[in-house]
Amino acid sequence: MKEGKGKKVVRVMTGSEISRRDFLRTTAVGAAGLAVGSLPFAPFTYGAEKPIRIGMIQENTVGATVYGLWLTKAAKAAVAKLNAEGGIAGRKVELIDYDTKVNPAWASSMFKKLILEDKVDFTMGSVHSGVQMAVFPLAEQYKMPYIGGGAMAAGLTGKDAVAYYSRIHTHARMQAAAGWKWGFANLGRNWTFLVADYAWGHSLAEEFGSRIKAAGGKTQTILAPQNTSDFVPFLQKVDPSTTVLFTAFLGAPALGVMRQTVELGLHKRLQRYTVICCTDGVGQETVGKESAGAHYLSYYPRHASQVPKELQAYDKAYRKAVGMTDDGKDASNPKNTATVSHMWTMWTTPYMIKLAVEKSGWKDSRKNADFMTAFNTLKVKAGPWAPQGDLFMRENDHQGFHDHYLEEVRPDLSLKVIARVAKEKLVYDAPVDLRKKL
Amino acid sequence: MLLDRWKGGAFPLAFGLVAAALAAVPFFADLFLQTFLTEILVWALFAVSFDLIFGYTGLLSFGQALFFGLGGYAVAIPILKLGLGTGSGLLLSMAVPAAFAAFVGFFSVRLTGIHFVIITIIFALIGSTVAETWTSLTGGADGLVFMPPPLDLGVAKLDLMDIRTTYYLVLAIVALSWLFLRRMVRSPLGKVFVAIRENEERARLIGYDVRRYKLLAFVIAGGLSGLAGGLYVLSLKYASASFLHWSISGHAVVYTIVGGAGTLLGPVLGAVLVMSLEHYLVKMVEATDLVVGAVLVSTLLLAPMGIVGFLRGRSR
Numbered sequence: 213m214k215e216g217k218g219k220k221v222v223r224v225m226t227g228s229e230i231s232r233r234d235f236l237r238t239t240a241v242g243a244a245g246l247a248v249g250s251l252p253f254a255p256f257t258y259g260a261e262k263p264i265r266i267g268m269i270q271e272n273t274v275g276a277t278v279y280g281l282w283l284t285k286a287a288k289a290a291v292a293k294l295n296a297e298g299g300i301a302g303r304k305v306e307l308i309d310y311d312t313k314v315n316p317a318w319a320s321s322m323f324k325k326l327i328l329e330d331k332v333d334f335t336m337g338s339v340h341s342g343v344q345m346a347v348f349p350l351a352e353q354y355k356m357p358y359i360g361g362g363a364m365a366a367g368l369t370g371k372d373a374v375a376y377y378s379r380i381h382t383h384a385r386m387q388a389a390a391g392w393k394w395g396f397a398n399l400g401r402n403w404t405f406l407v408a409d410y411a412w413g414h415s416l417a418e419e420f421g422s423r424i425k426a427a428g429g430k431t432q433t434i435l436a437p438q439n440t441s442d443f444v445p446f447l448q449k450v451d452p453s454t455t456v457l458f459t460a461f462l463g464a465p466a467l468g469v470m471r472q473t474v475e476l477g478l479h480k481r482l483q484r485y486t487v488i489c490c491t492d493g494v495g496q497e498t499v500g501k502e503s504a505g506a507h508y509l510s511y512y513p514r515h516a517s518q519v520p521k522e523l524q525a526y527d528k529a530y531r532k533a534v535g536m537t538d539d540g541k542d543a544s545n546p547k548n549t550a551t552v553s554h555m556w557t558m559w560t561t562p563y564m565i566k567l568a569v570e571k572s573g574w575k576d577s578r579k580n581a582d583f584m585t586a587f588n589t590l591k592v593k594a595g596p597w598a599p600q601g602d603l604f605m606r607e608n609d610h611q612g613f614h615d616h617y618l619e620e621v622r623p624d625l626s627l628k629v630i631a632r633v634a635k636e637k638l639v640y641d642a643p644v645d646l647r648k649k650l
Numbered sequence: 651m652l653l654d655r656w657k658g659g660a661f662p663l664a665f666g667l668v669a670a671a672l673a674a675v676p677f678f679a680d681l682f683l684q685t686f687l688t689e690i691l692v693w694a695l696f697a698v699s700f701d702l703i704f705g706y707t708g709l710l711s712f713g714q715a716l717f718f719g720l721g722g723y724a725v726a727i728p729i730l731k732l733g734l735g736t737g738s739g740l741l742l743s744m745a746v747p748a749a750f751a752a753f754v755g756f757f758s759v760r761l762t763g764i765h766f767v768i769i770t771i772i773f774a775l776i777g778s779t780v781a782e783t784w785t786s787l788t789g790g791a792d793g794l795v796f797m798p799p800p801l802d803l804g805v806a807k808l809d810l811m812d813i814r815t816t817y818y819l820v821l822a823i824v825a826l827s828w829l830f831l832r833r834m835v836r837s838p839l840g841k842v843f844v845a846i847r848e849n850e851e852r853a854r855l856i857g858y859d860v861r862r863y864k865l866l867a868f869v870i871a872g873g874l875s876g877l878a879g880g881l882y883v884l885s886l887k888y889a890s891a892s893f894l895h896w897s898i899s900g901h902a903v904v905y906t907i908v909g910g911a912g913t914l915l916g917p918v919l920g921a922v923l924v925m926s927l928e929h930y931l932v933k934m935v936e937a938t939d940l941v942v943g944a945v946l947v948s949t950l951l952l953a954p955m956g957i958v959g960f961l962r963g964r965s966r
Contacts, residue, residue: 273937310932313939316793316890317882321689325929328682341792342890348795349887353811365792372795410782411790437779 263304264569266291266562267326268337269319269347270361272311275463278493279339282534282551283361284309287337287558289533290597300566301574312338316346323347327354333577334359336561339554341365341412344377351376355580357587359561362554364489366415369611375649376580378588380564380603380612381557382511382638384412387487388419389640390616390633391509392427395420399483399507400455401429406446406469407460409435416460416487440465443472450478457482459490466490467499474502483507488619493551495541496625506621511553512600513617514540518629519599526599530559539626556600563597564590581650584610588646602635608642665829672821676814684817685885690925691824692882693901697909697917698828699874700902705912706835707867708847712899713754713770714875716777717747719894721876722883726794727787736801736810736884743880744873751872752865759864762850774896781891793890810884820881827874832914834870843867847912875902904942908949910956919957
């Protein structure tokens with residue numbers, strides 16, 4: 213190599229000589245090549261547009277942790293899938309989530325943080341009705357689309373519903389519509405409701421009870437504090453003529469009332485019936501072998517084998533994506549049970565956001581009203597994003613409708629689907645018209 | 651040194667500077683900071699009202715949540731169900747909890763020590779149970795959502811849907827309440843409260859009707875706790891039975907202990923420190939309660955008199 217004037221020579225170990233310029237050029241080209249080679253192949257070109265941010269609130273600590281864990285898993289898996297498929301309208305999707313601590317006041321702070329500090333575009337989540345109610349004024353104030361994630365109080369989409377809130381899943385009134393008739397015809401005409409003494413329990417007793425009475429049945433309602441551990445005094449009040457014992461508690465009391473019903477031998481003369489909310493995320497083995505024979509109203513079959521045939525392919529892919537086994541257990545730790553009937557909401561919601569963005573031509577918050585209109589007129593077909601089956605939204609009250617299931621606990625403690633209730637049978641008169649409020 | 655100056659007459663200047671700085675916040679801070687400061691101010695007022703009975707009168711009450719929650723409902727229910735204005739709601743948020751505090755205090759201040767603690771918890775539990783089950787009035791655990799009408803001050807109407815307006819309203823009320831309490835604890839009445847805290851028996855022997863003074867402190871603290879609850883609910887536009895749960899009282903206890911009981915300034919600093927930690931660590935640590943617990947334990951071990959007590963000790 214020719215040595216020019218002023219050129220410094222780098223002597224390399226091979227003994228040959230190269231100029232500093234050559235060395236730098238070669239190094240730069242090599243480094244650039246390595247850098248390009250190390251870049252992941254992006255599934256799509258994100259372009260210059262900023263990502264779409266979805267804010268989520270979930271119950272990750274304190275009570276209802278199992279719900280927060282699984283609904284968050286489903287949401288993260290959904291966002292990963294969305295991004296792998298090109299994002300929303302060509303924009304990458306980001307998920308920012310905060311814990312509600314099952315505390316409406318804290319949740320409200322976190323919701324404000326999502327809107328004002330993290331500047332999210334859409335919000336979703338929470339299985340707690342009180343938490344959702346607490347953030348309603350913020351959703352309205354900032355015209356922030358908020359899609360609920362599992363809370364069952366009928367009033368959330370009732371006469372006091374707010375325009376920027378939508379719920380894609382069931383609630384107490386719909387559950388009564390889905391479950392009372394089957395129970396009345398197959399389990400018995402005399403019902404006792406032993407329910408938690410707060411809004412959710414009252415709501416279930418009222419919704420089921422009024423239908424039972426209207427059909428000529430007999431009802432008795434016993435209220436017990438939500439944190440009750442000793443149910444014996446309450447179970448002793450159960451009318452001897454009762455044929456169906458309907459219970460509604462959450463967390464440990466839900467298991468407590470089931471166990472103590474068995475301990476008192478009531479399960480031998482009564483049919484036990486409840487909504488799956490009481491034990492979603494809890495394996496029947498935790499309740500005990502005496503749980504065999506109990507009936508649940510559910511919103512997604514726990515076991516893959518019980519999923520309707522036409523949905524099984526979608527269900528299989530969905531379970532794999534969220535890390536859930538065919539028996540509704542955690543794929544990484546089969547001791548844990550997933551909240552199968554609730555978590556699909558956080559899988560389907562991000563996709564519905566995508567559909568509504570594309571349908572409304574949404575680009576930023578100036579078109580949030582159009583987004584809401586688009587979202588609440590969606591008709592989602594069963595598919596990879598809707599493993600639970602077809603789902604449709606009603607524009608009047610922003611309420612979604614989907615199929616329900618009646619499941620029975622078998623002697624091997626698995627849940628067998630014994631009836632499927634079509635969503636069309638669950639449609640009721642909209643209690644509010646939000647169409648002009650957007 | 652600084653604290654001595656504070657005592658020695660620099661207070662009006664320092665207070666004016668802090669108030670001016672807080673008043674200037676909306677001109678340079680984003681909406682999130684304004685809304686976050688609003689929250690801090692509300693909880694600081696709750697903690698300061700607790701300081702009056704705990705730090706100055708020596709009564710450890712875990713029942714303040716009852717008055718906080720009642721204050722919230724005293725704003726929400728009249729607006730939502732009776733069509734009353736926001737101003738009336740705010741007045742009721744002091745009057746109703748103060749009346750309840752008179753009732754609860756009538757029974758509670760007869761007791762001392764752990765018995766007083768327990769009876770205040772019991773009253774708070776009764777209150778939250780009633781609020782949870784009387785759903786037609788309170789909305790129970792789901793709560794009540796309402797939109798406050800503009801606050802009519804005669805010369806102007808304040809729109810409380812506006813973050814900046816709400817911030818200024820809360821700042822003004824909290825500042826006035828703090829000044830009111832400062833004046834009170836420095837008055838002869840405040841000295842009687844301290845005398846009761848230091849030696850109840852001696853206070854009684856020199857002729858003070860200890861029970862009446864304790865009841866008075868309890869009622870004033872109850873009224874101010876209610877006002878804090880009313881402001882909180884106005885800022886959230888939401889009231890809930892969960893605000894009456896006795897564990898809400900824990901906020902006031904933690905902020906006061908961390909900041910320094912019997913100082914009025916301490917609870918404010920405690921609220922600023924703990925709430926800032928919670929909010930700014932939430933992206934790194936999910937279980938922010940553990941951080942608060944660690945701060946509380948550290949304070950109890952390293953500075954049992956709280957931040958203000960620690961600073962005072964060093965300045966001496």
